[in-house]
Amino acid sequence: xxxxxxxxxxxVRVTRKSDKLVIVEKDLATEQMVLAMGPQHPSTHxxxxxxxxTDGEVITEAIPCLGYxxxxxxxxxxxxxxxxxxxxxxxxxxxxxxxxxFAYALAVxxxxxxxxxxxVEFIRVIxxxxxxxxxxLVAIGTYGIDLGAFTPFLFCFRDREIILxxxxxxxxxxxxxxxxxxxxxxxxxxxxxxxxxxxxxxxxRPKAVELQELLTGNxxxxxxxxxxxxxxxxxxxxxxxxxxxLRGSGVKxxxxxxxPYSVYPELDFKVVVxxxxxxxxxxxxxxxxxxxxxxxxxxxxxxxxxxxxxxxxGFNSRVAIPKRIRPKAGEVYSRAENPRGELGFxxxxxxxxxxxxxxxxxxxxxxxxxxxxxLSKGQLIPDLVAIxxxxxxxxxxxxx
Amino acid sequence: xxxxxxxxxxxxxxxxxxxxxxxxIPGKMEEGKEVSRSVQESAAAYKIIQERxxxxxxxxxxxxxxxxxxxxxxxxxxxxALYMRDHAKLKFNYMACMSGVDxxxxxxxxxxxxxQSLALxxxxxxVKVKCDRDGGCIPSVSRVWHTANWHEREAYDLxxxxxxxHPELKRILCPDDWxxxxxxxxxxxxxxxxxxxxxx
Numbered sequence: 001x002x003x004x005x006x007x008x009x010x011x012v013r014v015t016r017k018s019d020k021l022v023i024v025e026k027d028l029a030t031e032q033m034v035l036a037m038g039p040q041h042p043s044t045h046x047x048x049x050x051x052x053x054t055d056g057e058v059i060t061e062a063i064p065c066l067g068y069x070x071x072x073x074x075x076x077x078x079x080x081x082x083x084x085x086x087x088x089x090x091x092x093x094x095x096x097x098x099x100x101x102f103a104y105a106l107a108v109x110x111x112x113x114x115x116x117x118x119x120v121e122f123i124r125v126i127x128x129x130x131x132x133x134x135x136x137l138v139a140i141g142t143y144g145i146d147l148g149a150f151t152p153f154l155f156c157f158r159d160r161e162i163i164l165x166x167x168x169x170x171x172x173x174x175x176x177x178x179x180x181x182x183x184x185x186x187x188x189x190x191x192x193x194x195x196x197x198x199x200x201x202x203x204x205r206p207k208a209v210e211l212q213e214l215l216t217g218n219x220x221x222x223x224x225x226x227x228x229x230x231x232x233x234x235x236x237x238x239x240x241x242x243x244x245x246l247r248g249s250g251v252k253x254x255x256x257x258x259x260p261y262s263v264y265p266e267l268d269f270k271v272v273v274x275x276x277x278x279x280x281x282x283x284x285x286x287x288x289x290x291x292x293x294x295x296x297x298x299x300x301x302x303x304x305x306x307x308x309x310x311x312x313x314g315f316n317s318r319v320a321i322p323k324r325i326r327p328k329a330g331e332v333y334s335r336a337e338n339p340r341g342e343l344g345f346x347x348x349x350x351x352x353x354x355x356x357x358x359x360x361x362x363x364x365x366x367x368x369x370x371x372x373x374x375l376s377k378g379q380l381i382p383d384l385v386a387i388x389x390x391x392x393x394x395x396x397x398x399x400x
Numbered sequence: 401x402x403x404x405x406x407x408x409x410x411x412x413x414x415x416x417x418x419x420x421x422x423x424x425i426p427g428k429m430e431e432g433k434e435v436s437r438s439v440q441e442s443a444a445a446y447k448i449i450q451e452r453x454x455x456x457x458x459x460x461x462x463x464x465x466x467x468x469x470x471x472x473x474x475x476x477x478x479x480x481a482l483y484m485r486d487h488a489k490l491k492f493n494y495m496a497c498m499s500g501v502d503x504x505x506x507x508x509x510x511x512x513x514x515x516q517s518l519a520l521x522x523x524x525x526x527v528k529v530k531c532d533r534d535g536g537c538i539p540s541v542s543r544v545w546h547t548a549n550w551h552e553r554e555a556y557d558l559x560x561x562x563x564x565x566h567p568e569l570k571r572i573l574c575p576d577d578w579x580x581x582x583x584x585x586x587x588x589x590x591x592x593x594x595x596x597x598x599x600x
Contacts, residue, residue: 067575075582234493235546238494238546258522331463331465331466333526346499358499370549400573
């Protein structure tokens with residue numbers, strides 16, 4: 001029998017000292033520990049750093065540190081003229097470039113009071129809804145990876161590649177399109193484009209169901225997300241949440257419906273909110289479900305657009321583009337529903353220059369992420385990963 | 401779980417009983433011109449604020465793209481913000497955006513906040529608050545809307561105005577030891593940052 005020896009006061013640790021086992025009452029550190037998560041961490045979806053103050057496995061505070069991808073978007077905008085800003089907007093949210101371009105074009109068109117040809121409007125909606133699906137596929141796929149499900153990621157990227165192929169066919173670029181210009185489009189879509197989009201919809205419908213079953217039918221995935229990171233609706237609004245995040249909290253709010261732009265008023269689609277049967281309203285699973293169901297709504301929108309779009313006969317996509325873009329003195333705040341929420345542009349023009357005096361991008365991820373401190377309080381470290389994944393941030397838009 | 405009730409459908413009918421006299425800024429908009437429904441709603445909301453705060457707020461600039469008013473006494477901004485959020489006919493529960501702006505000609509910097517009564521009354525309004533370029537202060541509204549917390553940090557980071565009462569006013573996009581305020585019009589890029597050449 002080995003003799004045990006107690007040393008000191010406090011917590012207990014057993015160590016071997018020569019041939020004797022000694023219980024050393026180590027003065028274990030009971031104060032909180034700072035754990036830096038990121039900026040290079042696979043679960044932070046980019047260069048986000050979270051300074052977590054942890055008490056054992058429990059997070060008492062998680063402070064996001066941003067700016068690792070700050071590229072002075074707003075300063076750049078003040079130095080180039082209006083059309084030259086379009087490529088920069090692609091690089092804000094690089095997973096949904098079409099949507100960002102669309103939002104920017106809408107803002108300047110509002111300032112210019114431009115009339116846009118109908119076919120242009122429909123093409124814009126088609127490409128941006130396609131891009132919304134592609135963006136949600138990345139969000140869902142990477143969320144699966146965060147929580148240990150690898151297969152959905154591969155499925156998502158397989159289908160996303162088809163969308164990127166379609167958009168490349170239309171615009172010439174995979175992700176950074178520079179396709180939606182102020183007052184028009186860079187070019188009309190190729191001859192068979194709409195036919196191919198229709199084929200894609202037929203192909204993707206069952207795949208979306210399959211994907212949904214893979215994740216929400218998976219018990220591990222549900223257990224990792226159910227009831228985690230609950231955000232009540234009124235707090236979500238106070239935090240300025242928008243998009244799938246806000247809808248995940250049960251607020252029926254979609255800018256395509258509530259502040260309609262382009263041809264959205266003519267289209268029939270549902271604003272997706274969780275019903276509380278599968279998930280707790282406002283938790284990570286609700287936010288995931290909203291994205292998953294929204295893809296189906298996007299497919300519906302695209303189908304309707306293909307049915308309604310005017311023919312390409314005698315169509316010039318650049319006919320409404322002004323030769324020289326110099327808006328009257330004034331300000332505008334215009335917004336559009338992006339895959340991640342409300343992307344707004346505040347633009348101020350002095351009426352003399354062809355460059356904006358001020359161009360501010362109100363980024364949805366930036367605002368959504370600001371609730372991190374409240375969301376993560378009292379959560380476990382593995383749940384923090386689930387929460388960040390459900391916010392679906394793109395650091396290009398957070399840092400600008 | 402909390403739910404928001406009373407979602408308004410966006411109809412295009414005229415607002416009943418809304419016969420307003422809007423004070424226009426000369427040159428910005430001619431009197432008697434047809435005003436869209438959203439601007440009418442903004443004007444109605446502005447009128448309630450103006451009745452309460454009188455000369456602390458400027459006249460409404462009822463333009464079509466972004467109707468706004470300016471807070472002339474920046475000291476009362478916090479009180480106005482609370483009033484805007486909590487008044488039963490205003491209910492601006494959602495701060496969509498806050499952008500900092502530099503006005504070198506006036507020697508001022510300022511913020512522009514875009515509000516909406518989200519899912520309640522659905523009207524929109526923008527507010528401008530200005531302060532001195534050197535050492536100017538604006539009351540922080542981060543206790544009224546959580547959104548303002550990071551937006552104020554961003555405005556401070558890029559324009560250099562202070563927000564009194566902000567819980568942690570420090571840079572957010574630029575590094576903590578960055579010099580100068582990048583979005584000011586007269587900003588000169590620093591030569592070197594930790595031995596790294598900055599302009600390239």
